[in-house]
Amino acid sequence: MTTKEMNTTQMERHVSVDDDFQKSNLNAGAVFVLESKGYHLTTSIAGPGILSLPFAFATLGWGVGTFALVLAAAVTFYGYSLLSKVLEEREAKGRRHLRYRDLCRDILGGRWSTYVITPLQFSVCLGALVFSALLGGQSIQLIYLIYNPTGTLKLYQFIIIVSVVIMVFSQMPSFHSLRHLTLLSSLLAFGYSLCIVGGSIYAGHSKLAPPKEYSLLGTTVSKTFNAFNGIAVIATAYGTSIIPEIQATLAPPISGKMFKALLLCYCIVLTTFFSAGISGYWAFGNQSSGNIFLNFVPSNGLPVVPKWVVVVAAICVILQLLVIALVYSQPTFEVIEARFSKVERGKYAIRNVIPRLLLRSLVVAFGALIAAMLPFFGDLNALIGALGFIPLDFVLPIILYNVVFRPSLRTYIFWINAAIIFVYTPVGIMGCVSSIRQIALDAKNYKLFANV
DSSP, rough: OHHHHHHHHHHHHHHHHHHHHHHHHHHHIIIIIOOSSOOOHHHHHHSSSGGGGGHHHHHHHHHHHHHHHHHHHHHHHHHHHHHHHHHHHHTTOOOOOSSSSHHHHHHHHHHIIIIHHHHHHHHHHHHHHHHHHHHHHHHHHHHHHHHTTTTTOHHHHHHHHHHOOOOHHSOSGGGGGHHHHHHHHHHHHHHHHHHHHHHHHHTOOOOSOOOOOOOSSHHHHHHHHHHHHHHHHHHHHHHHOOHHHHTTTTTSSTTTTHHHHHHHHHHHHHHHHHHHHHHHHHHHHOOOOTTTTHHSOOTTTSSSSOHHHHHHHHHHHHHHHHHHHHHHHHHHHHHHHHHHHGGOOOOOOOHHHHHHHHHHHHHHHHHHHHHOOOOOOOHHHHHHHHHHIIIIIIIIIHHHHHHHOOOOOSSSHHHHHHHHHHHHHHHHHHHHHHHHHHHHHTTTOOOTTOOO
């Protein structure tokens, strides 16, 4: 058989697979929401979780912090690569899965999918929405206070402003509608990372900056909990939890495409994460805040960096948060479309537009309410990482690969996989405990709808 004939046969096989899939899974959620030919991976990973990386270093120190950042990069890249292979293997057998929960149902069974994977994934998606509304509101408030220090507007009012904008853009029906925004998102990540690095270097040499102290703060018990909290923050930065949904946006055949996308994504991720995390911790040491912007413009002092640096970085963050909120809302929107829309009526039929408008707006409003009630950015960031990202992005891809491919005990891949599961399962549990503990401690100092 010639190369041309082999390629033709391969294409025909993929077309057949997709035809079979569409026949058995045709609903408005899959057809309307998951339709795309764009590139969304970098947006789902390289986000404003970068702002908390100096804080993660502050809870771990130079050595452990650097090691944790490197290890998380290696494990997530490895895990996402294995998960991509699992998806390709399923597709080759005629079962191309567009959703994480469907993949897990196929491999682990319905109970695991229904009672474990689905709640975890939707918790992450809701958490990302809350995170976007909260950090977006804090960023607008920061700009507001820079130019109007005596202003009377409260944080919850800025959260409402951001949420209204998210609500408007949430009416874009599909992943495909976001393709240009996700490209812009990658550029924005570079933009505010550059501002963080430049601002940190400037602040580190400023007389207004606090003394550089890198010792770990607190008692032995608090240091331990804080360390797991920091690891959870790093997990949030690297996590995505929607790899199958993103890989579903690739045009078939998908073989090898996701690995190339991962390489491109991690070039951006490594450049931004390490530069921002290390420079921020170098500048502010153990006083690094859960949001480095609060170190740049402390509430009880003068800005330690030029105002324009903070404003430019905050604008980049706000714009990217809009995209992140939309990307992470797609799995939720897909369920809404599948339940309440009629695929035969078309994407823009009034019958489908009205439920989309009402239900998507309710989802965004609910996220805004939680963000306004519990405005603890750093703590929320850690909780999302421990509760959702560690099991879905560090542990589950390894389990799925082991179940599908069954690597031999004699192979190095078996022992690597076993080590990752052995390390990150208890880390995730402890991270969840420590982040909830930290939220409880902070809640004693703040009331609901606090202006922090």
